[in-house]
Amino acid sequence: MSDPVRKFVVETVLFLVGLIVTIGLPWLVMRALRSGRPSTTPRPITDDGAGGKVIPVIATFSGLRGLPWIGFASNSLNPRLVITADGITYRVMAQRTRRWSEVEAIDVRSFGATVNLGFVFRGTPVTLDANVGSTILAAQTLALVPDHVALTDRARSLPADTR
Incomplete structure (x- = not known):
């Protein structure tokens, strides 16, 4: 050639x-x-043996307040979200516990097959996002949250029949 x-x-x-x-x-x-569509058959919520409910999450993310789709740390290998009467226990990089009094608001964001529960904490710019992958599971999780915790309009607008 x-x-x-x-x-x-x-x-x-x-x-x-x-x-x-x-x-x-x-x-x-x-x-x-x-x-991509959110799953219609989510995995079930289970008990942790200590009074908490283990939410089957796909991944967890730490992000910054005001930038909901950008995370600076993520965990898709061993994520964890446990709802208890006192607060939440979660794992992104390390396992942490937050009391309900530290949670400023909970939001739900959905895009494609991703359904994220977003936890905004008081006094810190760091947020927690947990991808539950289903609006049904998001509604079931929000039903476990005490009434005094603030929910955003999107979180409150989840269909009542999925709660």
């Missing part, structure tokens, strides 16, 4: 790869996000 032909073949291959990356990859991501 001569140099001009080889150069043409290489440039054509690079152009096609660039075209796939700039158009094809975003198209595949958007298609996957649009086709």
